[in-house]
Amino acid sequence: MTRSVNLAISGQAGQGIATVESLLTKALKRSGLNVFASREYMSRVRGGINSTAIRVSSQPVHAFEDRIDILIPLSDEAIPHLQHRMTNNTLVIGEKAFLSMDLLLSFISIEVPFTELAKEIGSILYSNIIALGVISSIFKVERQILHDLIEFTFLKKGDKVIQPNKSAINKGYEIGAELEDKYEILKKFYMNKNPEIKNDLILDGTESIALGAIAGGVQYECFYPMAPSTGIGTFLAQQASKFGLIVDMSEDEISVINKALGASYAGARSLVTTSGGGFSLMTEAISLAGMLELPIVVVVGQRPGPATGMPTRTTQEDLRLVLHAGAGFFPRIIFAPGCIEDSFYLTQKAFDLAQKYQVPVFILTDQYLVDSYYNLPFLNLDSLKNEKFIVKTDKDYQRFKFTKSGISPRGIPGYGEGLVAADSHTHTEAGMISEDPEIREKSVEKRLKKLKLIKDASIPPEFIGDANKIKYQIVSWGSTYYIIKEALDKINRSDIGFLHFSQVYPIHESTKDYLKKAKINIMVEQNPTGQFANLIENEIHIQIDKKILKYSGYTLSVEDIVAQITDAINGGN
Amino acid sequence: MTRSVNLAISGQAGQGIATVESLLTKALKRSGLNVFASREYMSRVRGGINSTAIRVSSQPVHAFEDRIDILIPLSDEAIPHLQHRMTNNTLVIGEKAFLSMDLLLSFISIEVPFTELAKEIGSILYSNIIALGVISSIFKVERQILHDLIEFTFLKKGDKVIQPNKSAINKGYEIGAELEDKYEILKKFYMNKNPEIKNDLILDGTESIALGAIAGGVQYECFYPMAPSTGIGTFLAQQASKFGLIVDMSEDEISVINKALGASYAGARSLVTTSGGGFSLMTEAISLAGMLELPIVVVVGQRPGPATGMPTRTTQEDLRLVLHAGAGFFPRIIFAPGCIEDSFYLTQKAFDLAQKYQVPVFILTDQYLVDSYYNLPFLNLDSLKNEKFIVKTDKDYQRFKFTKSGISPRGIPGYGEGLVAADSHTHTEAGMISEDPEIREKSVEKRLKKLKLIKDASIPPEFIGDANKIKYQIVSWGSTYYIIKEALDKINRSDIGFLHFSQVYPIHESTKDYLKKAKINIMVEQNPTGQFANLIENEIHIQIDKKILKYSGYTLSVEDIVAQITDAINGGN
């Protein structure tokens, strides 16, 4: 079983927690340790109380655990905020003011006057960097790694920023060494290092989706900022000129999707990125994409609703929204990446399928996944093809030709001799308005045929376990993949299998067989009604036996799953 | 079995078919005949080809039949347009130019030079009124009834319009008399009259919903025009000052719903009326209504999609859209009136439930129903209560109080001493932004509780048949009610039952028992995937055995249902 040290750093927005998180994870990885990190934060620019959880391990780690082994509080709200995740063995390293003894919590504490020390270096702003040094020292990260990272990060800001930061690091290492001499307990955090992972990638969900989009040949990204998807647009904006990509932050989500469809009509590989509320505004145009048979990739970062809800928290509750958005019937594809690798490969694939079937393809992710990261060896770019799926048109080209497969060869205005129509009414093969009942029937059947094709090509769920031994089967989708996987490793029972979906619509036909193998199928979802369980029931007419549902706005943890699965199983049946 | 004479009048937009339809149905009813009428028309202001179908009978008639017994063509496209509904026995009365013999159709024709005759009266515009006279004469409607109607209709336009119209009527009666002497066949259209129905109401779906809204105490109607729901706003605009009602045609659907919610917050009974495309734009605010727990009634007139689709045609394909619109989870209610009476009573009820449970309530109707009408004896206004469901607030009023039932007493700003909050974030009882996981859980559970209450109070489906004898059961929802009912009367088998839903979400718990009684449940829906069948499966985990689906954009007819049910049953199981 994976043993990890779980570190948490917590303080106000604006205190530079994100900087520490980013530097520390990189540093740990470069020293040969596996890391997993995930953030939780308030919808604030300054103040409030945020935290990052970093797991450090000799083995790969990919999931969120509640348990905190080491906590660095950077404000007096840190401990109250995180106490439910602390144990008697939690080691707290911080300054006196933040150790809030009045909570009468039992934990082990080591006082370090970070603020004081930072002032000595020149500004209280360096406290977080000193803390970074202390932790790095405890985990025996070579100091040079930190220095290199500091240099790289503040390159543009020049020496007057780099030098004091280096001094802060050094101060941290000094203190780290002192502490080690003083506190036996710190020894237990020592872990074997694996030089092979030093060169690993370390990516969060945002970066992975954005890179996947680039790999998918994205040429036109349009968005309106909205947590938790804003980062994707930001990332792509910064890569735009390098990749010949247009990134447009537009006036609202309605223009976003209509521009993207206009660009798609004219031949661009189009992407839009949004969240549930912004996506809601795109509903009408999603239906337009269905009618015009235009490729489009739509990333929806889920956050708890209804309405504004909890902008920076996590959920899996917009599956039904994305599945049913748009008046009328038309085929669509929905992916829900289970991990960072999936985020990359599925986004790339989304572009291909959107072009191939001329349909909207959705990537359903959530705050937890976009804000989590871990190290992984590589991203495979070898098989990238990005076929264009367009034809050079001739004089009598008809955009909406009825074909056997249901797919009409896709022409682009300005490419070939033909004219390319796009019409939002029920239309003839040439794209002319039609009120003919037969045309309507044929058009609907065209769309049904395409859905069939798509279904046949869909990604099967991943099954983990011994199909012949299982009595129970945990079923899940999207970002809970590794959380459940680790929990099942911990539970370690051969009568429990795991079936995970990263394509949630249409689901692969093998699903039926998988579900039939288990006596009791238990769905794990982060929404109050079991949306994916409903979807499965509608698609293959098998009812899920039990549901583990969480809807607090905070991610499921490995511990949650262990407890609830154990419960569900002991609750019997 | 009901015997009816089915009359069709067909011509271009702008030829006054709607006028004839309205006058004729009223006249027939006033003479003691039951009528049913329904329209089909193109999305055009002038030209194209439209038609109205009017059924005349001694018994009540409420459903569309394909079969045409008498056709009055007003353009040369009329016969080609309607030939699939004509038989060898169809009698066509019209002028030579429109009888298009080249189609080699066999039908019985009587030439009447309407245009010529109209010119004699002063303008070709009177041809339709002459035709009206002819038909009225054939059905033995007292001429005075027509004169009265003409006078009433053109009151404001004065004598110079009334007189020639009366002459046109007289001319029609003259010709009618001549024809009867000449053509034996006309005798067979004679039907017994029932003086009791002379004083019946005659209403179409639009009027019935609008009256239902008034009965429900509507005070604020906001809309943006969109077929097939525009008529409701128009009707209400014309009644606005009389009923102290504000009708606002706003700049777009997003403002429509946000204004209506603002008005609702301030204590108005709010209504919005739209269609699938416009409704799509309201998606985000529907979710807001869920979060703010504001009452709102939303009428969605379905038309075939995706996108612009077929603006003036009919469908039942936006159930899933309305059911799932809005990010996050919150309770809602969806009605789908089955007939004109339902349209009235359910709309009234929608207002009450919206106030009572502080949720969005949807009326899902369609072009077929809003454009159909028949006579009915009365609308019962006696039981109207329109309870306000608001409280006068005191100083410490908290808008979102957690209560046992899940319903928080609803205060209105300006009524009482308290302050009234509305907040789109996850919020405390006082309406303050909160990121507390417990608050979120409690809020979700509050919404779940309300859904449970709503479910317990939902309208059971209507069952017709002998529960102990049925083997087959036709299941349907919304506007197909009478079409199926008449078809089943025709089929006349005691082993077929009929289960109809006018509340489609949440469905009543008796549904399970009803469905279990039949060996084979057959769903009839006008959409390609069986949306209501899916909903039922998700709610009560029973799979519908067969589906009869139509998606041509044109309504199911009694004949369609007879044929398809017969087929479905003979096709075995």
Place this chain on the structure above:
Amino acid sequence: MSDNFDKDVKIHWCPGCGNYSALRIVKESLTELKFEPKDIVIVSGIGQAGKFPHFMTANFYNGLHGRYLSTALGVKAANPNLEVIAISGDGCTLSEGGNHFLHTIRYNPNITNLISNNSVYGLTKGQASPTSMLGFKTKVQTFGVINEPFNSPAVAISLNASFVARAFVGDIEETKNILKQAIQHKGYALIDMLSPCVSFNKVNTFKWYKENSYYLEDSHNPLDQSEAMKVALNLRKLALGVIYKNPSRPTYEENIQIYNSDSRPLFARDLDKNKLEKLVNTFR
């Protein structure tokens, strides 16, 4: 001074944010005009400015991003007696909410509309807003803003808005003065309220606003649309004060027929069943 409207809560804004002054200005103006919290409805959208109503005591409706002007109009329609202050950010009002900005002006409801204009997206962490200056660089607008800045006073005047002003939160007294006029104005009153974002807008700082604005002279005639427009079109030097006023436009509420004969708000009314019965009978 403003204790009636004070609220004992932690404020979510960054230290130094212009919104603190705005909050004070609003609370004090309402107090000075002798309003009580229960007379007032603060309507807002989403953004830093959109959080406004959470930090003062009053009725409030904190709705969706971009939609608050429609909400405000709906509130007024249902109950014209309520005093409605509609406040939100430049992005909320002019980007997501642009269409409602245009059309609310056309309706002329009797509301006071404060655009807390920091020329940036605060809450979503620093993207350009419609009022950002050409060339303004951000993480997203990496080559700088390319779109012509949205001149909200000019647009409002072009639509014949009935009251158009600009104010700067750095000057509390003058802004209170302008706000009080706006509140007392009958009809839609716009204040383009310049309010620095200390976290994300390093260009349009307190200092910058001070240096790049001026108060309109008494000689300025706000009743002259062309003159007002000239003033508004000048973005090089930002005019503060009441730029335009059209007292001749009736308000939306005055135009609502049903209030002519009966001033009760909607919630106080009931259906007249007899009238309904009569109406139904016309269908016989």
Place this chain on the structure above:
Amino acid sequence: MSDNFDKDVKIHWCPGCGNYSALRIVKESLTELKFEPKDIVIVSGIGQAGKFPHFMTANFYNGLHGRYLSTALGVKAANPNLEVIAISGDGCTLSEGGNHFLHTIRYNPNITNLISNNSVYGLTKGQASPTSMLGFKTKVQTFGVINEPFNSPAVAISLNASFVARAFVGDIEETKNILKQAIQHKGYALIDMLSPCVSFNKVNTFKWYKENSYYLEDSHNPLDQSEAMKVALNLRKLALGVIYKNPSRPTYEENIQIYNSDSRPLFARDLDKNKLEKLVNTFR
């Protein structure tokens, strides 16, 4: 003259509708400017005017009600070589689409935008539109229009649109002349094209437009924003011709970095895998 662009289809408009002339004007102008149908994309929304592209030969995108300007911008972004004519009704453009109208002007894409302005909702049968005159009565606006008419040229000028004109379809030659200038203008070109609806607008008839409009004198200086604004603000007598022009604004396409060094439209490009590999490796 315009046979290249002619199309052999039944036209859905009412006899006498102003759109017939508009169709002729567009087809002839394009022919005279030597365009071929395959160079052209007609982008439209929903409404009577929105049906426009169905009645001529060209590429077309007849999208949603109110969204055509966003579509047009997307088309141009993906392929600046296409000549885009964006046309739709006054309701589509200024009511449902008001926000895109505002912001498209700010982007300044090189498109020609014809608002077929009949001051009424044609397709939905006669409701008031944003440009309907005060007091205009309809089945819905039973007491007459109460909202200030939407002055699209004035709003466009207040946003510093790069080309703003008004034309009247009753005058084919002059309107062709204006349209050709608009097409040749680099950047967003607006034509508020007055076009009578014979079925539903009995006020703003051919005759009314003729009597209530005038052509701008040669002395009018379209480069002067204030002067142009004065002309635009006058709705009592409608100025025809080019009201405002700002030749100094770069177009949106010129502002798109990626076309600086490589003019190929997007569909002709491919991913540079090496660059991606390099980028991925920065995450080690």
